[in-house]
Amino acid sequence: MQAPLPPVPPPQTVPPAAIARTIVDARNVTLTYQTADKPVYALSDVSLKINKGDFISLIGPSGCGKTTLMRTIADLEQPTSGEIIVNGMTPEAARLKRAYGYVFQAPALYPWRSVERNVTLPLEIMGMPAAERQQRARDHLEMVGLAGFEKKFPWQLSGGMQQRVSIARALAFEPDLLLMDEPFGALDEITRDHLNLQLTRLWLQTQKTCIFVTHSIAEAVFLSTRIVVMSPRPGKILDVIDCEQHLPRERTLDIRETPEFAHIAQRVREGLMEGHSYDD
């Protein structure tokens, strides 16, 4: 079946300054968890450069160290060896400058706060005036399709709704670097498509840098400028696939029908299968 090709987008005119500005530079990062019985090699010699405005997807079998890599970038774990530079500084300095918006694998909402007050939490910590943070919370809740739920409490929401609140919370913070750990894992296909579309638009609009973990090949290909395929035990990078060579930055859902899309997806799948062959 031949799907109609989308119109070829005009060549991107990227300002030269933006081309090579590295925002995350991980060099030979190794991380070993010391557990009671034996050490767990969560990351082994991982090197990765992420430029400003990149959308990076991490994909790989469960337990291959995706979460660990994100946590290390966000200064929530310390690498055993190797180093990470974020925005020209250490991850800790970047964290103190509030460079990160982190959407955890679980929603991590505070149950005693209403949905709106969960979203305003980081803004309160930043010291933003009350009226402004309320406005921001409303805007971002609307963006994730939760207008009208401001006064509800987390336990009154479904799992997927809770996760969307946590996305709104990270977005409202307006960080330089948005780290998202399987944010759409708990959502149905349609909501997921909708939020994927919202996310690419937002990313294009704001020129944010995103690191995104997913188990869905289609989602990775649709969203990313580059896809990082990882393999487990020890967690390492198998393949880095550049999507921008084949797909435009600005994407619509029907791009998923193109042969380029299928081609990239196939390459990701091959990488994943290689990663899985390490399990026996």
Added chain:
Amino acid sequence: MMTERLRTHLLPVAVMALAVLALWYAGALWLNAPQVLDGFARAHTDHWTLSEFARQAFSQKRPILPTPDQIASEMVQSLTGYPVTHVRNLLFHTAVTAGSALTGFGMGVVLGILLAIGIVQVKTLESSLLPWVITSQTIPVLAIAPMVVVILGNIGFSGLLPKAVISMYLCFFPITIGMVKGLRSADPLSLDLMRTYSANGQQTFWLLRLPSALPYLFTSLKIAVAASVVGAIVAELPTGGQAGLGARLLSGSYYGQTVQIWSALVMSALLSVSLVWLIGLMERFVVTGKRGGTR
């Protein structure tokens, strides 16, 4: 709907209450029997019926075990027969006890929370202070109470304060233990979130640690407020006070007035229950949102 509620809720409660009452009357019959037989012997009553015996057993002046109706009528008489400020009115004594219990409770809450914050925030306090806190509770309050009264009396404090201090002594411990646990109950992910926002220690405390400690605090408060009533009553014994439920218990036991003792006991139980209920009410206003975390 109504019958359903009747069946699942009221029926078991009523059955249990009836069972307790039946046991109580049976106990009174049994325990007061020697007194009754004595009375029959003294009056040379050789022929008595079972109902005569029961009537006697349930209406002794100084029974070993008074019946619920004896206690109830004593209470009604005391509560309605005298003005509330009169020493024969039980409410007067209840108010005196409640006053020192609540003062001690307030002091215990402040002390308990401050100790908990110290133990959680300052590493060395956990190993240096906590053993003392625990040891303090291994000394029976009955042993501590006279000493507190004597020492405080010596430096010029008498009346409410020594009693409140003894209440506080019983109160602060559950609060410290509950609060330490509560302040540490925030889950790692919530703490990570605070880290990514680069929140300082104070912000983490007020925005995360304290709210997550509140359910633990309220559980402790309920235990503590009941303990504070016990503390106040115990404290009234060595102070030799003329007022308070403890004083009523003491004078009742001097004169073998068992009905008076039991009335004071019932009053103290009612006081504790209503204080615990009040804390529960406060909890519902303060602790917003259902607990058990996010799904």
